[in-house]
Amino acid sequence: MTPLISDPLQPVFVFAGAAFSVCLLATICAPLITLTSQILASSRKKVFYDKFAKQLATMATTLGVLCFTTMAAGILHTALEEPALFEGPLRLPLMAALGVLTFAFALQVTYSLTWNSLKKNKALHKLLGLLAGLAMFTAVFLSLGLKRAVLTSGQSISSGSSFVDVFLTVYSIPIYSVFWPLLAQALIAGMGAAGGLGLCYLLMRREADNFGRDYYNFSAAYCAKCALFPSMLQTVPAALLVWMSQSLITPFTIQNPFLALWAAGIALPLLSCILWAVIAKSNTPMRHKPGMIIALFLLVTGFAVQMLAGLRIYGLL
Template sequence: MTPMLISPAQAATALIAGCIGLVLLAIAASPIITVANQQLAVLHKKSFHDKLAKQIASMATTLGCLFFTGIAAGSVHIAVQNPEIFQGPFRLPLMVSLGAVTFSFALLMAYTLLWKTMRQSKSLHMLIGLFAAISMISALFLIYGLANSMLREGHVVPAGAGQLEIFTTIYTVSPASAMWPLFVQSLLGGLGASGMFTQCYLLLRRNRDDFGRDYYKFAAPSAAKWALIPTLMQLVPAAWLFFMLQPTLGTPATDNITMWCWLTAAVMPLLASGLWLRVMRSETPMRHKISMIAALPLAMLAAAAQMIAVTYQLGV
């Protein structure tokens, strides 16, 4: 294999894409964490879980308003510049995917905005959150399945196929497809990213939402745990993906940049996990601001490194 060279522009693009990807995955995974904390609040009769759930939902909604607005603008731009995408066989699946994203974010917004209104109807409120979580996961699957089909070589959709046949063809994914480890890793990575961003959100809102020292002594380690465990778990599907793509990797060598990218993608989450472990074990977790913030670039660097490696090996 010819050694790969990464230009500064490619590296910068990967870092930006990695950052955006982590934020979007965190938004998608946040309802899972919020509903889990609401349920824990009911089981343990501890209001701290409910307060943390509300803060996570508020964070996800705020980030979603910013990033999904950008996605909507980008979709319109792509539609204007590449109208053929919305006219070919992928038109309906693409519209359904965009619709699923819009619907799931609308559910997330309703879930967040109705928090106080539905305080006396916690079960119904949690049900909205559960629907938001399921719709987010479904939207993610629709996007990954569509991308998997669009990037596949050859004519995936038969000529003259009906809408049902188009959907069946696109979303019938082989068990040997690289989409599956990517999808599983994205779900776990999203949970970890949500926990990571929650720690930073607690720091940003500390003065405005002063819930007392005891709350932050609970909330910061809890968010760190949500960051730590899923981040370590996502290394399993990442390894699955690595060995699946290993035949295209070439011989391990010091000049094999793809190998170094994979190594970076494995080491950076471990370093970030070490920082979160410090927060979890501390008696004064909110004093570990540097650890909470320093984990961000480590996670983004890992995402960017894996993105470079995977896109190169898949020939994208």
């Protein structure tokens, strides 16, 4: 039987990749949480929602600078090592994905930096948040679709194909493709990741910001809920992804170590959910500092285990 780990360093690299992915997805999905919090601040007349939204937007922008700088370095390296990718027929979807991602991050930065200057024009500020969120989600769709094309039909696209033909080939994705549960899991899990990282960010910034005990009791419990519900929901597309991959998992039984590993990866974030539930229900949520950190570690570890199992099963690692 094929070993679970072919290289002792694989788990280290995969964990690092999972940690980066959690930060990136949190950056991408944070605008949806911040926009929702702004709407709740208006509808419920509670300023704490708006204050929390501003903090989370600042966290997402800071993470975005780190993530997108790292990605830019990786893209530059790829351009030097694989120039054909930027010269072949896939260059148009590649440039589109990079362009939308850059535009989305610019909107995210603008949304974060104009929080005070647009205080009297909240409708415009919310619109910026909505556009940033939609652009981020579009960038994820374009990027994952391009990755799928590279792994499947990318090499069969003629260099003489028109712009429209290339995009139709890349993004005409069958409804039964594993692309869809993967996309759903990425976006839903990203919201949970934003909540999980947000809790740790509250801890890091508490002494510097010092917004008062009442605010932190509210924001920690609210942030834990933002992490809890999406992280529970993302197990549905995660399980569907496994089910749709059963032709590659032989035998498709829990005795198969690859299937058992993937199932364990899906289950690990549920342990994080237990800790977030305790924090959300606590009258003093900021006292659960170890639980906040352990929950985030379990979340990253769960995604790392899923990545390791999935990449091994699909022969990409």
